[in-house]
Amino acid sequence: MTENIPTTFVSSSFATRTGNSSAVVYVSNKEQVVNIGGTPSNKNTNSGYSHIFLITDGGIFPEDTVFSLDEYASPIKSGYTFDGWEEIDILYNPINKSDNTGHTYQAKWVEKADSKISFKDDLNLNKLYDGIAVSLSENDYIVTEGAGNVAFAYQAKGGNDWNDITSAPINAGTYQVKAIVAENDTYKSAETDWKEFTISKAMPTYEVPTNLTATVGQTLADVILPEGFAWQDAQTTSVGSVGTRTFKATYTPKDTMNYNIVTDIEVTLTVNPKMEELNSVPTIKAEDKTLFIGDKFDPLKDVTASDKEDGDITKKVEVLSNDVDTSRAGTYTVTYKVTDSKGASSTKMITVTVREKDTQKPTTDDNEKPSATDIDKKPTSTDKQITADTPKTGDRTNMTTWAILMFVSLGLLAGVFIVRKSRKNI
CATH class of the missing domain: 2.60.40.10 (Immunoglobulins)
Structure with a gap:
């Protein structure tokens, strides 16, 4: 819409002229008529008195308004209804006044009725983040019956300032909203006070890590956790001795704008003995x-x-x-x-x-050694037998015993032979 009416004829985009016809000039107020048409002292010489003036009295024209001499345009004004043009007398009477010249008209306005709108007392927009935009309906406010359409405006809090946002909020944060009822043909526009609310961060879902192992002598920093998890005081906390141990971890979600960081999560860790280097047995x-x-x-x-x-x-x-x-x-x-x-x-x-040691052969005295001639003689078979039966060194006593027994045996054999022969001859 066009908000300003030009103050002079020559620059006025609302002045229209057809051929030699008088111009139609739209102005905001009576003072502008005087400025364009002149004062009473020069009214006989100023051609401005032959113009037709239309005073909008604060009204404005939509941007698509078409101006012509045949039909005067209709302005609009917030809170009022346009009720046509009425002729008025200005401070002096213009010259050359006729049906098409020298007239001044002023817009007639009828004030619209007030409308009211307010949020219901039990309206509570606070919630946890759920990925869904805040939504308001006709059940959340009270408005004058017959009033115009209702829309909502939102602002987000940034530090100590409130900043306009173009749509209903989704993310966690602090916000405020107001309801605005639009002006219609009968009722004026109205709006509620700002109502503050908060979308709080939600608790993320996660699975506590399991099947974690460590070795005696390690710290928690040596134990790798799944993505998003971190040990609390990892660098200085020892895993302790062999057995099952419980330590605290922190979970940080990817979306920290809308989800809380979770601390003090108890995670179980199995601590195994330190593996020694294998040592071969000697x-x-x-x-x-x-x-x-x-x-x-x-x-x-x-x-x-x-x-x-x-x-x-x-x-x-x-x-x-x-x-x-x-x-x-x-x-x-x-x-x-x-x-x-x-x-x-x-x-x-x-x-x-x-x-026990083996029996050794008898040693021979030097005086009993055979002569060279005897050595050169080859032994007879009898000699071999004797040699074979010769007792070993150290058994001389046994040799004498064996000799006696041998002679006794021969004597007995001889006696037996003689007795058998005597019996045979009888």
Whole structure:
């Protein structure tokens, strides 16, 4: 709508002229008529007196108004209804007054009735964020019957200021709203006071992390949580000893404008023992032994030990038990043990057999050695037998006994032979 009426004819976009006809000039008030038409002292010479003036008296014209000489335009005015044009007398009588010249008209206005609108006392717009815009209906206000359409205006609070927003709010924040009833042909426009309300942040939904594990010696910072979760005091909190532990975590949603950050969420953590580096068991190399009575026995002789990590650890071999007695024939055991640098140990037992010594051949005195001639002679079969039956060194007494027994046996055989022969001859 056009809000201002020009004050002079020459600049007035509301002045119209057709051919030689007088101009029609729209003005806001009577003073403008004087300014354009002149004063009484020069009314006989000023052509302005032949114009037709229309005083809107505060009225304005819509932007699409069409002005013509044939029909005067109709202005509008807030709170009033236009009731036509009425001619009035100004401070002096214009010259050349006729049907189409020298007239002044003023708009007639009829005041509209007041309308009223107010929110109901029990209206409560506070709510938790739910992603849905605030909505008001005809059930939320009271308005004068027959009044115009109702619309709503919203403002959002920013610090200490209120800022206009173009639509009903959705996000969490502090807002205010007012209802405005539009002017119609009968009633004036009216509006309510501002009503403040709050859309509060909602609690986010989340799943508490499960199946979390840690190792003795770690802190919570070493335990990775799902997206959005964080340990409280992670850098300084130890996971503690082996077992099930409960610690507090914080959940931060992606949309912090509309959802709260949740703290003190109890999360269960399983703490496992620290995994030690695998250590190979050392090995002992020792073999079973056979000794003879009277032999010396060193249990550590020929015994070695080795370890995958430490290498040769023979010097660490120790004898746990040893019951070997070389003065008596028998079977004995020796048990060894070795321990590596990390505490791993192994044992091994061997068997030691002690036997009686084998009987040695008799030694020959130098005086009884055969001569070279005797050595060169080949022995007869009788010699071989004798040699084969010759007792071993150390059994001379036995040899004499065997000789006596042999002669006795021969004597007995001879006696038996003689007796059999005598019986045969009888």
